[in-house]
Amino acid sequence: xxxIDKIVFGDNQFFxxxxxxxxxxxxxxxxxxxxxxxxxxYDIAIDCGIKAIMLNSNQRAIDICDYFxxxxxxxxxxxxxxxxxxxxxxxxxxxxxxxxxxxxxxLFSNNTASGVLGMIAKGSSAIFTKDVIKLMQMxxxxxxxxxxxxxxxxxxxxxxxTDLLLGFGIKEVFEEYCSYIENKYKVIPGLITLNLPYCITxxxxxxxxxxxxxxSINKIGFxxxxxxxxxxxxxxNNNPNEYQIMAMSTLASGAIPxxxxxxxINNQNxxxxxxxxxxxxxxxxxxxxxxx
Numbered sequence: 567x568x569x570i571d572k573i574v575f576g577d578n579q580f581f582x583x584x585x586x587x588x589x590x591x592x593x594x595x596x597x598x599x600x601x602x603x604x605x606x607x608y609d610i611a612i613d614c615g616i617k618a619i620m621l622n623s624n625q626r627a628i629d630i631c632d633y634f635x636x637x638x639x640x641x642x643x644x645x646x647x648x649x650x651x652x653x654x655x656x657x658x659x660x661x662x663x664x665x666x667x668x669x670x671x672x673l674f675s676n677n678t679a680s681g682v683l684g685m686i687a688k689g690s691s692a693i694f695t696k697d698v699i700k701l702m703q704m705x706x707x708x709x710x711x712x713x714x715x716x717x718x719x720x721x722x723x724x725x726x727x728t729d730l731l732l733g734f735g736i737k738e739v740f741e742e743y744c745s746y747i748e749n750k751y752k753v754i755p756g757l758i759t760l761n762l763p764y765c766i767t768x769x770x771x772x773x774x775x776x777x778x779x780x781x782s783i784n785k786i787g788f789x790x791x792x793x794x795x796x797x798x799x800x801x802x803n804n805n806p807n808e809y810q811i812m813a814m815s816t817l818a819s820g821a822i823p824x825x826x827x828x829x830x831i832n833n834q835n836x837x838x839x840x841x842x843x844x845x846x847x848x849x850x851x852x853x854x855x856x857x858x
Contacts, residue, residue, distance in 0.1 A: 567754060567776045569837070570720060570810050571618035571645055573856055575611045575849075576842035580604050581624065597844065601629055610846045612641070614853050618719070620647040620840050623709045627652075635715050645719040647840075649758065650709035651727065699742045706746060720778050721747050722756035729759055737772045744774055754778050758814075760789055763796040766809055780812040780840065785830040788818035801835050812838040824848075828855040 597603060604626075608619070621627050634641050710721060723743060731739050740757075747755040755777050759765040762781035769777060782789040783797060790797055804811060813836050817827045831839060832855075839856055843849045 567807060567810065568719070570754070570778055570812065572838055573616060573853060574618040574620050574647055574812065574838060574840040575608070575616045576620045576814070576840045577622060577627075579842040579844045580607075581622070581626065601626065601633075604630065605633060607844055607849075611843075611849050612644070614846070614849045615857075616849070616853070617643060618645040618647060620649055620722070621713075622652050622724075623648060623650045623712060624652040628712045631712050631716060638715075642717075644717060646713060646716045647720045647722060647756070648710060648713050648718060649722040649724055651705065651724060652709075699739070702739065702743065703746055706743075710751065718751065718753050720754045720756040721751060722758050722778070722780060725758040725760050728757045728765070729761060732759065732761070732765060732768060735768070737768075737774075740769070740772065740774055744777060748776075754810075756780060756812075761791045762811070763792070763800045766800055766804065769809065775808045777808075778810045778812060778838075780814055782815035783811075783813035783831065783834065783836065784816050784818045784822060784827060786818050786822060788821060789815055798834070804835060806835075806837050810837040812836070812840055814840050816841060824851055824855055828852070832856070 621630060634644070706721075710718075744755040747753060756779070757765060757777060758780045760782060762779060762783075765779055765781070769775070769779075781797075783801070784790070785794075787794045801811060813831055813834070816822075816831050816839055817824065841852050843852060
């Protein structure tokens with residue numbers, strides 16, 4: 567399995583997401599209302615040595631990807647870590663239009679005639695026989711399309727989907743998802759989860775390997791289920807040749823000072839950290855502490 571980037575720049579700050587403070591979330595939403603402000607922060611991060619970006623497949627991601635494609639010569643050495651699907655997008659469309667119009671819009675809008683024919687050819691059995699696997703492949707293609715032309719390294723499945731499927735123990739979907747990502751896109755499959763110990767345990771049981779797993783890892787147990795002790799045990803004994811681990815929520819949405827947070831992280835058997843920041847000071851500090 568190819569080695570993932572040690573430091574990945576996330577995007578929650580650009581979309582008004584803060585799990586501790588609604589006020590902070592609103593401030594971020596206003597700050598990045600103009601998309602040029604997002605590009606400015608990306609440039610700061612890249613100047614600080616960042617070479618990898620995780621991006622949720624929401625509506626603004628389309629404009630962000632377009633910008634980086636148009637400026638390919640400037641950003642040619644960047645690695646991309648798409649995170650799909652963006653749950654709020656689906657929820658909003660379904661609540662506004664209903665389930666079948668939503669599927670039609672998500673799968674068939676903004677496609678060329680040949681693209682639509684290709685999807686119909688692949689999905690005919692999904693439409694008429696309710697083949698969940700083929701429908702899943704169509705949805706993956708629709709989500710990943712916005713990242714076309716970028717240097718994708720890992721494609722992550724969002725934790726809302728991952729943890730739901732883990733809860734039902736649906737082995738076949740995980741097998742097919744990982745296989746499809748590897749075979750069609752030639753990149754590493756990734757899973758985001760809020761229960762790292764259970765996720766790795768089930769993947770081992772199902773003999774599904776060569777996966778990147780992203781999960782909350784921090785010294786206070788913020789969004790770490792079931793507890794810190796089980797995380798530390800499975801991380802300590804993990805074989806990175808089978809599962810590379812990426813830590814998110816390392817600062818627990820600002821509850822842990824960076825020096826304390828990354829001293830803890832640097833002592834863990836993890837391969838990567840994804841973090842979000844909106845100022846040069848915080849980006850520089852994070853890169854320095856993680857490399858130190």
